Amino acid sequence: MADYLVIVESPAKAKTIEKYLGKKYKVKASMGHLRDLPKSQMGVDTENNFEPRYITIRGKGPILKELKQAAKKAKKSLSCSRSGS
Numbered sequence: 001m002a003d004y005l006v007i008v009e010s011p012a013k014a015k016t017i018e019k020y021l022g023k024k025y026k027v028k029a030s031m032g033h034l035r036d037l038p039k040s041q042m043g044v045d046t047e048n049n050f051e052p053r054y055i056t057i058r059g060k061g062p063i064l065k066e067l068k069q070a071a072k073k074a075k076k077s078l079s080c081s082r083s084g085s
Contacts (some may be wrong), residue, residue, distance in 0.1 A: 002026035005074035007067060009033075009081060028070055030079075034060045 011029040018027035035054040037043030
């Protein structure tokens, strides 16, 4: 397994970036956002310094599990996102 894990949103980006980084890096795609604030309740805990309450987006559980397993095997992991662009 690679020493470093890089997580990006797109599978196409993952494939391209992995070519540039080399064998010490494994680049995986999250296939978009994995977690979000709940719509049916307050998304922050007002009693606990406004700590966010995230939920896993429906259908993203298997991808999240795969990424967690890959992160455990890597020495370091990094998530890259360009939110808002």
